[in-house]
Amino acid sequence: MRxxxxxxxxxxxxxxxxxxxxxxxxMIALFLVLLSGxxxxxxxxxxxxxxxVFDWPExxxxxxxxxxxxxxxxxxxxxPSELQDNLRKFKLDGENRRVFRDLRRQLNEQxxxxxxxxxxxxxxxxxxxxxxxxxxxxxxxxxxxxxxxxRLVLEAALPNDIRPSPGxxxxxxxxxxxxxxxxxxxxxxxxQVINTALQVFIFFFVSVMGTLIAIVVTAPIVPRxxxxxxIDLLLSKPVSRSLLFLSKFFGGCAFTIVNAAFLIGxxxxxxxxxxxxxxxxxxxxxxxxLFLFVLYYSVSAxxxxxxxxxxxxxxxxxLFWFVCFVVGTAKDTAEQFEINGSRIHTIxxxxxxxxxxxxAGDLQIWSTESETWERVxxxxxxxxxxxxxxxxxxxxxxxxxxxxxDRRKQRIIAITKPxxxxxxxxxxxxxxxxRPDDNWxxxxxxxxxxxxxxxxxxxxGEILAAxxxxxxxxxxxxxxxxxxxxxxxxxxxxxxxxxxxxEATPEEMPRWNSPFAATIDQNRGHVVIYSDGTLSLLSPxxxxxxxxxxxxxxxxxxxxxxxxxxxxxxxLLVALADGDYRLLDATTLEAKTTLEGPEKPRxxxxxxxxxxxxxLSHGSSAWLYDVANGQPVTNTAISGEIxxxxxxxxxxxxxxxxxxxxxxxxxxxxxVEASYDPPLSTLQSVYRYALLPIYTVFPKxxxxxxxxxxxxxxDSTVAISGNxxxxxxxxxxxxxxxxxxxxxxxxxxxxxxxxxxxxxxxF
Numbered sequence: 090m091r092x093x094x095x096x097x098x099x100x101x102x103x104x105x106x107x108x109x110x111x112x113x114x115x116m117i118a119l120f121l122v123l124l125s126g127x128x129x130x131x132x133x134x135x136x137x138x139x140x141x142v143f144d145w146p147e148x149x150x151x152x153x154x155x156x157x158x159x160x161x162x163x164x165x166x167x168x169p170s171e172l173q174d175n176l177r178k179f180k181l182d183g184e185n186r187r188v189f190r191d192l193r194r195q196l197n198e199q200x201x202x203x204x205x206x207x208x209x210x211x212x213x214x215x216x217x218x219x220x221x222x223x224x225x226x227x228x229x230x231x232x233x234x235x236x237x238x239x240r241l242v243l244e245a246a247l248p249n250d251i252r253p254s255p256g257x258x259x260x261x262x263x264x265x266x267x268x269x270x271x272x273x274x275x276x277x278x279x280x281q282v283i284n285t286a287l288q289v290f291i292f293f294f295v296s297v298m299g300t301l302i303a304i305v306v307t308a309p310i311v312p313r314x315x316x317x318x319x320i321d322l323l324l325s326k327p328v329s330r331s332l333l334f335l336s337k338f339f340g341g342c343a344f345t346i347v348n349a350a351f352l353i354g355x356x357x358x359x360x361x362x363x364x365x366x367x368x369x370x371x372x373x374x375x376x377x378x379l380f381l382f383v384l385y386y387s388v389s390a391x392x393x394x395x396x397x398x399x400x401x402x403x404x405x406x407x408l409f410w411f412v413c414f415v416v417g418t419a420k421d422t423a424e425q426f427e428i429n430g431s432r433i434h435t436i437x438x439x440x441x442x443x444x445x446x447x448x449a450g451d452l453q454i455w456s457t458e459s460e461t462w463e464r465v466x467x468x469x470x471x472x473x474x475x476x477x478x479x480x481x482x483x484x485x486x487x488x489x490x491x492x493x494x495d496r497r498k499q500r501i502i503a504i505t506k507p508x509x510x511x512x513x514x515x516x517x518x519x520x521x522x523x524r525p526d527d528n529w530x531x532x533x534x535x536x537x538x539x540x541x542x543x544x545x546x547x548x549x550g551e552i553l554a555a556x557x558x559x560x561x562x563x564x565x566x567x568x569x570x571x572x573x574x575x576x577x578x579x580x581x582x583x584x585x586x587x588x589x590x591x592e593a594t595p596e597e598m599p600r601w602n603s604p605f606a607a608t609i610d611q612n613r614g615h616v617v618i619y620s621d622g623t624l625s626l627l628s629p630x631x632x633x634x635x636x637x638x639x640x641x642x643x644x645x646x647x648x649x650x651x652x653x654x655x656x657x658x659x660x661l662l663v664a665l666a667d668g669d670y671r672l673l674d675a676t677t678l679e680a681k682t683t684l685e686g687p688e689k690p691r692x693x694x695x696x697x698x699x700x701x702x703x704x705l706s707h708g709s710s711a712w713l714y715d716v717a718n719g720q721p722v723t724n725t726a727i728s729g730e731i732x733x734x735x736x737x738x739x740x741x742x743x744x745x746x747x748x749x750x751x752x753x754x755x756x757x758x759x760x761v762e763a764s765y766d767p768p769l770s771t772l773q774s775v776y777r778y779a780l781l782p783i784y785t786v787f788p789k790x791x792x793x794x795x796x797x798x799x800x801x802x803x804d805s806t807v808a809i810s811g812n813x814x815x816x817x818x819x820x821x822x823x824x825x826x827x828x829x830x831x832x833x834x835x836x837x838x839x840x841x842x843x844x845x846x847x848x849x850x851x852f
Contacts, residue, residue: 129259135236160246311393331844370800433745436735450488465529555607604651604814658699788835792828
């Protein structure tokens with residue numbers, strides 16, 4: 090053992106005597122000194138930006154319709170006459186960006202005025218505790234504090250329009266000087282920004298540059314060991330050649346260990362002390378980076394043993410990286426342009442037919458004659474192609490809420506997800522209709538002012554859309570074409586007034602909070618709202634010629650997890666993101682039982698006969714519950730990787746798994762009623778039978794960055810839209826098990842083969 094320890098000590102001694110090591114340590118020390126100048130200072134959030142308003146059209150409408158003596162009316166009275174005229178002329182449909190821009194500018198000017206808090210009179214009971222405390226200071230406040238009070242008064246005057254701002258915020262500084270004007274972050278936002286910056290730094294400067302430098306510096310260590318004279322001296326002792334090689338190999342990692350530990354440990358201390366962000370992900374990234382280096386170094390060492398040259402060792406490491414990169418890129422490219430978009434995402438049973446949508450949002454109907462899927466619901470001239478389509482998919486994933494089937498009127502209904510207006514094809518949500526008598530061609534295009542999260546039909550056939558901004562119902566003709574008003578390809582509103590979404594709740598109803606979810610009880614017509622852990626039951630009531638959904642029973646679930654909901658019979662399922670599934674009475678919201686299910690659900694539904702509840706997760710795991718027997722249902726039909734599920738009118742279950750393959754099972758015995766199995770395309774066949782097997786057996790050093798990403802994330806999945814509270818939005822699962830196992834197997838094989846070569850080679 091002493092001989093092997095001596096080899097390891099000699100490697101450390103060699104590393105510490107390296108001039109390159111000390112040059113890098115000095116450079117790292119200078120970087121840490123520069124980093125230590127960054128810090129944060131207490132600040133106050135005073136101004137108003139576009140994201141600070143929940144819904145600009147709704148704000149403009151509220152200011153337009155406000156009574157003159159109300160806080161909103163007094164605020165409007167302080168605006169210039171031109172802006173007041175524009176507000177009086179304001180309409181929901183049309184080009185309104187200039188109004189919103191002028192309104193934001195004027196609101197910020199009002200927040201800077203000294204008399205705003207006294208002129209816009211808000212009842213004291215409506216003020217927050219922070220605002221009351223500031224009011225108590227009277228005239229003894231500086232300009233920043235007065236601006237903060239003005240912001241709090243504005244939030245109290247328009248509670249359903251202005252996002253509440255945190256009381257404790259900070260602004261970044263460098264050696265005591267503010268870096269940005271009027272830029273503040275709360276502690277949660279600061280932590281997110283720092284973790285994002287650390288991930289980028291670890292990837293580019295540690296994983297890429299650090300590994301490259303370490304490989305170049307350590308490449309001569311193993312070949313030098315096998316030079317004449319050095320190897321003779323080592324082999325003259327009674328030692329194992331394999332253990333001798335391994336000792337030199339792991340001793341050669343000393344260079345990387347010293348530099349990486351100094352850099353990452355120093356950053357962890359500085360960021361923790363200066364920002365009060367003690368990032369466990371940063372510390373845990375150290376062993377992941379060392380594993381990445383050891384993986385590449387094993388190729389370098391094996392090449393050094395065989396060819397005994399440092400240059401060819403570096404070249405072979407580069408070749409190894411290139412081959413892994415090509416294989417990984419080929420798989421990712423195939424998935425991005427063909428495979429991911431062609432996987433089944435949503436199933437819509439339609440009377441005797443079956444509709445299904447792939448992940449790209451292309452709706453297709455099964456043809457019994459050709460036994461293939463045929464495309465329907467085509468957007469026609471509204472179709473986006475090329476870069477625009479890719480940008481939209483990258484921003485929001487699956488582009489629809491729904492589709493759902495309206496059996497009463499024999500039509501499908503889908504709502505597009507809103508997209509930032511500055512993006513190609515960007516614009517608000519729109520509702521489209523398709524009917525079988527027109528080959529399911531897309532009709533309508535009614536615009537939604539809010540960002541909906543759910544779409545469903547009431548028992549009377551009304552179209553309802555729900556989101557944090559409220560519950561809305563559609564009035565008018567949903568099939569009349571409503572052509573969007575476009576400027577440079579951007580959707581800025583509608584030209585038609587044939588139909589629109591209007592509020593379906595009383596005017597005094599407050600906004601709901603995130604996490605948000607909604608569903609409807611088809612038997613009783615109740616809408617169930619999940620808002621930040623609280624359930625609310627909205628009951629339909631006739632109010633003249635319209636139905637208004639008024640609040641009824643409430644229940645606090647004492648959780649802040651995101652959720653999805655479904656109703657079967659008299660049972661309400663609340664499937665929480667952490668895998669905690671709660672069953673409640675659908676009428677009283679009284680708790681029944683708690684079960685365990687897949688984490689991160691993305692779809693939930695109840696069977697029409699009220700017997701079954703089904704859930705599908707973002708991890709492609711299915712869960713089925715028999716309400717009548719009070720037991721979860723297990724079967725091979727819903728095991729493995731499930732991509733989509735849906736209940737038919739007769740309560741059978743349609744399951745989609747591979748690409749666009751679907752199978753209709755009769756419950757509860759899971760006998761097959763129908764199968765929809767189209768032939769694979771050429772690219773799908775190449776991917777399944779060639780590219781995927783090659784990728785599976787290949788090492789995956791590049792995917793170790795996914796492991797580092799997971800260390801900085803609280804969740805195992807990341808939403809494409811960036812909003813992890815919206816469980817229906819597409820989320821990507823971060824796989825850390827596959828790259829760790831795959832790379833570990835490759836490392837063991839390379840070291841084992843090298844040890845075998847060393848033990849049998851006559852040096």
